[in-house]
Amino acid sequence: KEFGFNKVYVMYQDVAWARATAELVKKLYFDKTGWTVTGMESYPTGTSDFSSALMKIRSQGAQVIMPVFDMPQSGTLVKQWNAMKVPAILSGFISPLAGSAAWETFDAKIGGATNTIFELGSGIGSGKHxxxxxxxxxxxxxxxxxxxxxxxxxxxxxxxxxxxxxxxxxxxxxxxxxxxxxxxxxxxxxxxxxxxxxxxxxxYGFNPQETCVSTVFQWTDSGERVIVFPETIADGKIQLPKGLKSLK
Missing domain, CATH: 3.40.50.2300 (Response regulator)
Known part of the structure; x- marks a missing residue:
């Protein structure tokens, strides 16, 4: 909404919870809000090379990549996204990226990725709550x-x-x-x-004084995690990767 983006590529692990999550987000959000889903691709657990999909994303012009994974190898997606300098923001749920230890685990090559925490307090806390x-x-x-x-x-x-x-x-x-x-x-x-x-x-909603909240943070290039959503507890704004410009 902030940037006017309208094209997304969905990548998900081929397991029940991830398939259901990807399909429901498409059905209940993307299809109803005018987004173009340029691709939906599933990956067997254990996959460690995502470069072919990243090349598709670059050629198709998707501005957003929505990953849904919990397998240990899924952090490699972010490393490849960074190495290939794909001009699309990575925003979804990659379980191995949730905690602070991910910076070391993935060789400090995950800067710029945003990640969802399903419940505030799991993986990250906020001084604003x-x-x-x-x-x-x-x-x-x-x-x-x-x-x-x-x-x-x-x-x-x-x-x-x-x-x-x-x-x-x-x-x-x-x-x-x-x-x-x-x-x-x-x-x-x-x-x-x-x-x-x-x-x-x-x-669930967007204000912890009214409902439960999920939260989204972004990894900085120095290895910090900055909460960027919801606004009620945000400590910063989303920073776009190089080569990707706001449409607004």
């Missing part, structure tokens, strides 16, 4: 290393308190009474304000 930073820092203090996973730690931690408070409100360990209280959950926690919808799913 203190509970997430507090959780992240206390994990480091206790275990001597930073959280590296971009999905799981924050809601796992939060779920203990959600259950504890539901049991206290119910005044019982009767399952039906506890479920009724779980449905009433409304608390400010690590990943934002936690509430559940009618389908018992956590409600």
């Amino acid at each position: 203190p509970p997430s930073k507090d959780f992240y820092d206390k994990y480091l203090q206790k275990y001597g290393k930073e959280i590296q996973a971009g999905h799981g730690p924050a809601p796992s931690y939060e779920s203990v308190y959600i259950l504890k408070e539901a049991i206290e409100r119910a005044g019982s360990i009767d399952p039906d009474k506890i479920v009724a209280e779980l449905e009433k959950t409304d608390r400010i926690g690590v990943l934002g304000r936690v509430k559940f919808d009618e389908g018992h799913q956590a409600v």
